[in-house]
Amino acid sequence: MPRRSNNVGVSDIMEDIKCDIVVVGGGPAGSMTAKWAAMHGSDVLVIEKRQEIGSPVRCGEGISKHWISDVGIRIDNKWIANEVEGARIFSPSLKHIVVNEKMAGNEVGYMIERDQFDKALAVDAAKAGARYMVKTSAVGLLKDGNNKLIGVKAKHMGEHFNIFAKLIIGADGFESQVGRWAGINTILRVNDVESCLQYRMAGIECDTRYSDFYLGSAAPGGYVWVFPKGDGVANVGIGIQLKYLKHKSETKTYLDNFIKKMPGLKKGKIIDMVAGAVSVSQPLKEVTKDNIMLVGDSGRMIDPLTGGGIASACIAGKIAGNVAAEALESRDFSKQFFQKYEKGWRAELEEKFYRNWMAKERLSVIDDITFDKLADILQDVKLEKLTAHNLLKVVKERYPEVVKGFEGFI
Amino acid sequence: MIKSDKELCLYCGACVGTCPRNCINLKETIIEFDESLCTKCNLCVRVCPVGAITLE
Numbered sequence: 001m002p003r004r005s006n007n008v009g010v011s012d013i014m015e016d017i018k019c020d021i022v023v024v025g026g027g028p029a030g031s032m033t034a035k036w037a038a039m040h041g042s043d044v045l046v047i048e049k050r051q052e053i054g055s056p057v058r059c060g061e062g063i064s065k066h067w068i069s070d071v072g073i074r075i076d077n078k079w080i081a082n083e084v085e086g087a088r089i090f091s092p093s094l095k096h097i098v099v100n101e102k103m104a105g106n107e108v109g110y111m112i113e114r115d116q117f118d119k120a121l122a123v124d125a126a127k128a129g130a131r132y133m134v135k136t137s138a139v140g141l142l143k144d145g146n147n148k149l150i151g152v153k154a155k156h157m158g159e160h161f162n163i164f165a166k167l168i169i170g171a172d173g174f175e176s177q178v179g180r181w182a183g184i185n186t187i188l189r190v191n192d193v194e195s196c197l198q199y200r201m202a203g204i205e206c207d208t209r210y211s212d213f214y215l216g217s218a219a220p221g222g223y224v225w226v227f228p229k230g231d232g233v234a235n236v237g238i239g240i241q242l243k244y245l246k247h248k249s250e251t252k253t254y255l256d257n258f259i260k261k262m263p264g265l266k267k268g269k270i271i272d273m274v275a276g277a278v279s280v281s282q283p284l285k286e287v288t289k290d291n292i293m294l295v296g297d298s299g300r301m302i303d304p305l306t307g308g309g310i311a312s313a314c315i316a317g318k319i320a321g322n323v324a325a326e327a328l329e330s331r332d333f334s335k336q337f338f339q340k341y342e343k344g345w346r347a348e349l350e351e352k353f354y355r356n357w358m359a360k361e362r363l364s365v366i367d368d369i370t371f372d373k374l375a376d377i378l379q380d381v382k383l384e385k386l387t388a389h390n391l392l393k394v395v396k397e398r399y400p401e402v403v404k405g406f407e408g409f410i
Numbered sequence: 411m412i413k414s415d416k417e418l419c420l421y422c423g424a425c426v427g428t429c430p431r432n433c434i435n436l437k438e439t440i441i442e443f444d445e446s447l448c449t450k451c452n453l454c455v456r457v458c459p460v461g462a463i464t465l466e
């Protein structure tokens with residue numbers, strides 16, 4: 001039996017740990033960073049506050065396909081539930097357009113078992129040599145007399161201890177506390193947070209070939225998703241911009257109301273409930289300081305239009321892991337050195353995030369009538385590629401008032 | 411007073427990441443508030459997908 005202690009200092013039971021790199025958070029961002037750093041020989045410790053990596057799932061479980069092998073992830077049927085051909089985007093009066101998988105954004109391609117996926121990434125990182133500790137939370141940062149970051153204060157099974165490290169990776173997801181403890185501003189505007197709720201529903205009618213998105217006042221500033229997992233099961237969820245939420249529990253009310261109106265969903269049984277929030281902000285100005293880098297959701301690396309963040313967490317994780325190993329080799333953990341990481345992830349993601357943030361800002365104020373008209377237009381316009389940019393171009397031609405102020409960008 | 415209803419909370423961390431003062435902590439399944447930092451902005455109440463938080 002571990003002894004319980006309430007004292008905030010260093011426990012005499014849990015010994016302090018030393019490592020090169022401490023990664024806070026065992027999600028995709030943390031495990032990818034850990035894997036790539038460990039592959040280059042760094043001594044990496046990942047701490048995860050939950051008792052089980054990847055569980056409970058907090059995700060719609062949709063990902064696109066093209067980036068997976070680039071970041072060194074082996075496709076494994078263990079974590080693939082279904083493969084979809086494309087997306088159907090529904091207007092408020094349920095007119096829809098079909099977009100093929102390659103053009104449908106970063107949540108369409110595979111439907112995954114997210115708990116299995118996160119575990120597979122952790123296994124890969126562990127195989128590369130990373131150490132893991134679950135049920136272990138970071139509760140603060142360690143600083144020396146010169147205010148330099150030298151590790152994290154941690155707690156495992158009620159016991160406090162210190163982890164001394166040359167480099168801290170904040171991969172703590174939406175909560176994003178590690179960065180804020182280090183003075184990196186990850187605070188979000190009310191326009192840039194989506195409050196989300198999802199039911200996994202069994203016994204519903206849905207087309208397993210498509211991931212469905214419903215726009216309009218059913219989900220102000222966001223959308224409802226129905227992502228099919230096969231066998232009459234789908235993740236049915238909603239994201240609503242915080243700006244539009246005024247009262248308690250509104251997110252749930254919106255989702256329940258939507259389901260009640262859909263005959264194919266109404267009869268479904270809820271076998272799982274997932275809550276969460278997603279940031280849909282512009283890219284942050286900085287995600288590094290001396291001795292610390294933020295990766296994934298903690299650095300607000302989510303596509304602001306779709307709310308998908310698994311791909312970006314993995315892409316940024318690979319870059320962060322490589323830069324971390326280089327920093328170790330050069331014995332340089334300065335913010336200046338980490339510009340390599342800032343440049344790397346921004347080259348991959350920043351421009352798209354910025355454009356999609358603009359598109360989100362515009363789309364989130366469009367009313368139902370306009371959405372329906374847009375759906376009509378898009379029925380006949382053959383878009384070679386349904387990107388936010390192309391979509392806005394069409395909007396500009398037909399409804400210049402909607403994109404007023406954004407003409408330059410288009 | 412700020413409270414989280416344990417019977418409703420799905421411990422998702424939406425309130426933690428939304429709080430502009432970083433005064434909410436999620437200890438695996440338990441939400442803790444540091445009321446000395448709270449400005450009663452109500453964002454945690456609004457963002458909570460299931461209405462588990464009350465501010466009085």
Ligand SMILES: Cc1cc2nc3c(=O)[nH]c(=O)nc-3n(C[C@H](O)[C@H](O)[C@H](O)COP(=O)(O)OP(=O)(O)OC[C@H]3O[C@@H](n4cnc5c(N)ncnc54)[C@H](O)[C@@H]3O)c2cc1C
Nearest residue numbers: 025027028029049060061062138173276296297308309310
């Ligand atoms: C409802 C919902 C649906 C979504 N659907 C999709 C989707 O379909 N497709 C998609 O691509 N993205 C989706 N996302 C976003 C996606 O889940 C995230 O972008 C992704 O999980 C980011 O990975 P991460 O590693 O940065 O963070 P996370 O996966 O959140 O991992 C962070 C980890 O850090 C741990 N942690 C936090 N604080 C501490 C601490 N102090 N000490 C130790 N450990 C800590 C947490 O327990 C967690 O395990 C969705 C999000 C939500 C909320």
